[in-house]
Amino acid sequence: MIHGYAGKYLEVNLSNGKIRETEFGDDVLRDYVGGRGLAAKILWDRLGHKWERVDPLGPENLLLFLTGPLTGYFPGGRTCVSGKSPQSNGTVGSTLSGEFGVELRCAGYDGIIVTGQSDKPVYLFIKDSDIELRDAEQVWSKDGKQTVASLTKECRNLLKTRYPMFGEWKEPSILYVGPAGENKVRTAIVSSKWAHAAGYGGYGAVMGSKRLKAVVVRGTGPLPEAADINKVKHLINRVCTNVYENELWRRWGTGSSGYEVGAKTSSEPVRNWQEEWHDEKSFGVDKFENRVWMKQYWGDFGCPTTCMKLSCVKDGKYKGAITDNPDYEMQAYLGPNLGIFTPEENVFLTSLLDDLGLCGIQTGNVMGFTAELYQRKVLTCNDLDGLELEWGNTENFAALAKKIAYREGIGDILAEGTYRAAVKIGKMKKKNLLPYAVQSKGIGIGAHGIRSGKDYPEIISYACSVQGGDHTSTAGLPLDGGGSELMEIFNDSGVYCNFNGFSVSRNTRFEFYTAVTGIKLTRREWVGTKALKVLQLQRAMLLLGGPDLKWTPEKHDDNPPRFYEPLPSGPYKGKTTVKQNVEDYKKRYYKAVGWDRNGIPQREILNRLGLEDVDKVLEKIR
Amino acid sequence: MLVPGLEFPHFCVQCEDYPCVSSCPVNALSVSKETSAVLVDNKACIACGKCIDACPGRIPHMHPKEKHIVICDLCNGNPQCVKVCREGNWNVLKTVPRREMAYKLYARKPDEITRDLSTKIYGEIGEEYL
Numbered sequence: 001m002i003h004g005y006a007g008k009y010l011e012v013n014l015s016n017g018k019i020r021e022t023e024f025g026d027d028v029l030r031d032y033v034g035g036r037g038l039a040a041k042i043l044w045d046r047l048g049h050k051w052e053r054v055d056p057l058g059p060e061n062l063l064l065f066l067t068g069p070l071t072g073y074f075p076g077g078r079t080c081v082s083g084k085s086p087q088s089n090g091t092v093g094s095t096l097s098g099e100f101g102v103e104l105r106c107a108g109y110d111g112i113i114v115t116g117q118s119d120k121p122v123y124l125f126i127k128d129s130d131i132e133l134r135d136a137e138q139v140w141s142k143d144g145k146q147t148v149a150s151l152t153k154e155c156r157n158l159l160k161t162r163y164p165m166f167g168e169w170k171e172p173s174i175l176y177v178g179p180a181g182e183n184k185v186r187t188a189i190v191s192s193k194w195a196h197a198a199g200y201g202g203y204g205a206v207m208g209s210k211r212l213k214a215v216v217v218r219g220t221g222p223l224p225e226a227a228d229i230n231k232v233k234h235l236i237n238r239v240c241t242n243v244y245e246n247e248l249w250r251r252w253g254t255g256s257s258g259y260e261v262g263a264k265t266s267s268e269p270v271r272n273w274q275e276e277w278h279d280e281k282s283f284g285v286d287k288f289e290n291r292v293w294m295k296q297y298w299g300d301f302g303c304p305t306t307c308m309k310l311s312c313v314k315d316g317k318y319k320g321a322i323t324d325n326p327d328y329e330m331q332a333y334l335g336p337n338l339g340i341f342t343p344e345e346n347v348f349l350t351s352l353l354d355d356l357g358l359c360g361i362q363t364g365n366v367m368g369f370t371a372e373l374y375q376r377k378v379l380t381c382n383d384l385d386g387l388e389l390e391w392g393n394t395e396n397f398a399a400l401a402k403k404i405a406y407r408e409g410i411g412d413i414l415a416e417g418t419y420r421a422a423v424k425i426g427k428m429k430k431k432n433l434l435p436y437a438v439q440s441k442g443i444g445i446g447a448h449g450i451r452s453g454k455d456y457p458e459i460i461s462y463a464c465s466v467q468g469g470d471h472t473s474t475a476g477l478p479l480d481g482g483g484s485e486l487m488e489i490f491n492d493s494g495v496y497c498n499f500n501g502f503s504v505s506r507n508t509r510f511e512f513y514t515a516v517t518g519i520k521l522t523r524r525e526w527v528g529t530k531a532l533k534v535l536q537l538q539r540a541m542l543l544l545g546g547p548d549l550k551w552t553p554e555k556h557d558d559n560p561p562r563f564y565e566p567l568p569s570g571p572y573k574g575k576t577t578v579k580q581n582v583e584d585y586k587k588r589y590y591k592a593v594g595w596d597r598n599g600i601p602q603r604e605i606l607n608r609l610g611l612e613d614v615d616k617v618l619e620k621i622r
Numbered sequence: 623m624l625v626p627g628l629e630f631p632h633f634c635v636q637c638e639d640y641p642c643v644s645s646c647p648v649n650a651l652s653v654s655k656e657t658s659a660v661l662v663d664n665k666a667c668i669a670c671g672k673c674i675d676a677c678p679g680r681i682p683h684m685h686p687k688e689k690h691i692v693i694c695d696l697c698n699g700n701p702q703c704v705k706v707c708r709e710g711n712w713n714v715l716k717t718v719p720r721r722e723m724a725y726k727l728y729a730r731k732p733d734e735i736t737r738d739l740s741t742k743i744y745g746e747i748g749e750e751y752l
Binding site for chain 2: 128145148149152156164165166167168170171193194195220221233236237240241244294295298304310312314319320322324
């Protein structure tokens with residue numbers, strides 16, 4: 001057995017309630033590592049042959065909670081959630097932080113594979129090898145914070161009753177969905193600890209469709225043994241030291257960008273990306289610090305960055321709203337993108353979306369889209385069930401978010417996400433509304449624009465990513481460089497936080513992998529074979545798509561139309577993306593990753609990587 | 623952390639009167655002369671759990687696999703938690719000399735600590751999430 005793995009995976013069939021252990025061979029773990037890579041492998045093996053027909057929200061879909069060998073060792077462990085995505089119809093390796101992955105590994109499992117669909121609400125309880133599907137009727141329809149409170153209490157009592165001699169049980173780690181997930185909203189998240197979320201992909205909806213309210217885990221064992229623990233300690237020290245030297249996120253969190261990305265790099269969504277620049281000092285991170293931060297250093301197990309800042313509105317209209325930070329993405333999407341520039345209002349909306357179980361990026365994107373349709377008088381107050389959706393009207397955006405989470409009125413259409421809503425409303429209004437939808441392959445684009453050319457994403461970052469608009473998985477060349485999707489795949493497959501890997505030498509992560517697993521891995525090998533394999537699998541599943549939407553690369557491997565409009569304001573006024581440059585870059589990228597001129601993986605590369613079966617299935621779309 | 627955001631340590635504080643030591647029916651617990659820490663004789667311990675109930679903070683816990691209680695022994699005066707905290711550069715923990723004060727006040731149950739922290743950080747709304 002390879003070091004660094006517990007070696008066992010749990011397989012839970014919700015249709016018949018059967019729970020069993022399963023294993024993957026050393027060769028599979030060696031090739032696909034864990035998390036995002038392993039998820040692609042499992043999904044392809046089990047669903048690849050009928051991919052187009054699998055409804056992401058039906059019983060056939062799989063829901064995966066996977067860790068990787070570096071979870072718990074590399075500072076800042078995460079958990080990867082995957083399955084067929086109800087947003088892109090492909091797959092996304094969506095990760096969230098918290099102790100879940102570490103607890104799960106300490107309980108003796110590297111991951112959980114959930115199949116089928118339960119006919120009543122349930123939650124999965126795991127205490128080492130004591131595993132049980134339990135009735136979740138009492139927490140069904142409860143919001144995020146209530147769910148955490150209720151399940152923490154219930155599970156501590158359960159542990160106390162079953163293990164009376166242990167002493168005082170502390171908290172188990174919980175992954176859960178809010179009302180939005182239960183209502184199969186495609187922008188729903190899988191959450192943890194109130195404010196952490198796996199958002200991209202829409203796996204909250206998958207969890208809701210399976211009627212799985214939560215997974216609770218408590219492990220009492222040690223982490224799986226590392227091959228060279230002294231080397232691991234040395235590398236932890238290297239990573240931590242680097243974090244302290246680059247203090248920005250430790251000091252300010254990513255929230256420092258709420259002002260800066262608008263004012264300096266001019267790449268922040270403002271009023272549904274109509275602008276990408278603002279100079280609103282009211283949105284400076286110092287205002288957040290002085291007015292809402294209650295705790296400056298909030299981190300999960302072993303994390304030196306502690307980019308989370310605990311925020312709480314203590315007074316006024318939004319008193320009692322609690323969330324973390326908010327981090328940059330929430331600041332941008334639930335701030336300037338909706339015309340909101342006040343910390344308290346931003347904290348309130350973020351907290352509300354946490355509670356409802358909605359993704360701030362995807363829901364902020366679809367709400368911004370809706371508000372622009374209102375601005376352009378495509379949608380009227382009447383269409384919006386009486387809501388006047390003016391920019392900056394926090395109350396009305398909050399009301400809209402609730403409608404989305406509960407699929408009420410217009411919320412039922414918006415709950416389908418920006419792309420599907422644009423098509424649907426477009427049909428109703430007999431207008432092409434896609435120019436206002438800032439998304440890629442059904443996934444709303446992260447809050448880092450490309451037009452100014454001053455932020456990190458490149459002009460093909462979103463257009464060619466196998467995870468659409470995901471700002472943590474952006475495509476670019478060179479393939480072994482910092483802007484390459486292949487390198488991102490390593491973070492999501494080792495399953496740790498890439499924030500702790502920034503500005504550490506790129507080889508450190510591979511040294512880490514070798515120290516934990518005992519398997520030699522170089523950057524070259526990763527980029528040239530292993531990651532490329534995962535990329536091809538993800539690409540194949542994305543292009544096969546279905547059942548409701550399919551993507552054609554000629555048309556959909558492109559930026560949203562908005563990114564070709566000139567920036568109307570700010571220091572980079574007039575700058576935009578040049579279509580020809582995108583086309584040229586795309587050609588080079590296709591060539592580098594072995595895709596034909598239509599963006600479909602070629603036989604040669606698939607055969608070289610040992611993916612002959614993928615080649616056969618792709619034949620029908622070539 | 624029973625409520626997100628409210629993390630705290632829950633370790634032996636070395637009460638002056640050591641209620642755990644006197645509760646032990648088999649004299650498996652003793653007090654270190656050098657560090658004042660409670661020492662567990664793993665072989666003598668019968669895992670009866672009486673010390674957990676005797677502790678005002680219910681701090682001792684059972685070893686998950688073996689049959690004996692676990693109480694912080696301050697690593698013979700060289701606490702490893704402090705060491706890794708330094709090595710990792712978190713710099714949150716430090717060692718201090720033992721003084722004449724009521725350490726017992728700090729032996730508290732997780733629920734009590736949470737309740738206090740919750741109102742301190744979140745205000746009255748904190749009560750809702752307990």
